Amino acid sequence: MDKKRVAVPLVCHGHSRPVVDLFYSPVTPDGFFLISASKDSTPMLRNGETGDWIGTFEGHKGAVWSCCLDTNALYAATASADFTAKVWDAITGDVKHSFEHKHIVRSCAFSEGANLLLTGGMEKFLRIYDLNRPDAPPREVDKCPGSVRTVAWLHSDQTILSSCTDIGGVRLWDVRSGEIVRTLDTKSSVTSAEVSQDGRYITTCDGTSVKFWDANYFGLVKSYEMPCTVESASLEPKYGNKFVAGGEDMWVRVFDFHTGEEIACNKGHHGPVHCVRFSPGGESYASGSEDGTIRIWQTGPLTQEENETAAAATTASTGKLKAAGTGAEEVSQKMEGFHIADEGKAKEEVTNA
Known part of the structure; x- marks a missing residue:
């Protein structure tokens, strides 16, 4: 049995500079969506299943470091080196709100109900914006020990997670x-x-380590050493039996969550891998690289254990995927007014590598 099968990804072109962040929406009535952040200052929205380009968000004047979608994929948020975080209408591509900062904004995250936006960056502040009162001053948390690299919400928005670029640890x-x-x-x-x-x-x-922590009791559950310095890792969301990691050696690797054994090693990127994320159903995962491309890799056949667990849900899951394709077409039609910088460049086709 050849566990380390060769995977052929969907290759998504369009960005002219490195892709530094990726974010999948949950499954919506119109399918699920993938947004990408790049140093070329133009975040892009895609069909999460096929990788097909839907639209480009225009307005930033510097590298975009972070991006996210709300639960229904109706709004997007981005954090940029132009000292702003922006909230966008994900249907029309229009800027809804632009929040000025005093330095580079490195990360952003919607709260569960999408009524709050959390940002962090080089100012060493965490800011919470009330999107129901966008003109009100944000709430600031000013005790960050360093420049903020990542932010996230947990515990139904009762807790904030943050890490820094220049010191270890997650606060x-x-x-x-x-x-x-x-x-x-x-x-x-x-x-x-x-x-x-x-x-x-x-x-x-x-560094070269991927760690898994209990999100409720905060104990270290597992820690695995990787073959190279890794920049990003993502846990398979449906069963949690595997995780994907990418970093300096340009390869995207899949590992067994329980043992740390390498299951697959996917080659194709021509530069370091900056971000990896699993799709919401775990049927695929995306990687973004220094080479400016996004690659969407299929997870492959389920293990026997996963097949047994998924047997009852297979029919419903397949139906959802078919509906997702149709919904994405409808959304594409709705987005005819989406702002496009270079129509010829943006309407690229997603090709097999």
Whole structure:
């Protein structure tokens, strides 16, 4: 049995500079969507299943470091080196709100109900914007020990997670008090922090290590050494039996969550891999690279254990996927007014590598 099969990804072109962040929406009535952040200053929205380009968000004047979508994929948020974080209408591409900062904004995240936007960056502040009152001053948490690299919400928006570019560890903040309630210690600075879909685990990358933490009790569950310095890792959301990691050696690797054994090694990128993320159903995962491309890799056949677990749900799941394609076409039609910088360049086709 050849476990390390060769995967042929969908290759998504369009960005002219490195892709530094990726974010999948949950499954919506119109399918699920993928947004990408790039140093070329133009975030892009795609059909999450096929990788087909839907639209480009125009308005930033510097590299975009972070991006996210709300639960219904109706709004997008981006964090940029132009000292702003922006909230966009994901149907029309229009800017809804632009929040000025005093330095580079490195990360952003919508709250669960999408009524709050969390940002962090080089100012060493965490800011919480009330999107129902966008003109009101944000709430600021000013005790960050370094420049903020990543932010995330957990515990139904009662806790904030943040990491810094220049010091190790992940800090967990109580939203009500604004105080650090726990620090997850790491040797190196944390370049990626993801809260699992079920809220059970926090997945972090620091140096050559991928760690999994209990998101409720904050204990270290597992820690695996990787073959190279890794920038990003993502846990498979449906069963949690595998995780994907990417970094300096340009390869995208899949590992067994329970044993740390390498299951697959996908080659194709021509530069370091800056970000990896699983799709919401776990049927594929995306990688973004220094080479300016996004590659969408199929997870492949389920294991016997996964097949047994999924047997009852297979029919419903397949039906959803078919509906997702149709919904994405409808959304594409709705988005005819989407702002496009270079129509010829943007309407690229997604080709097989």
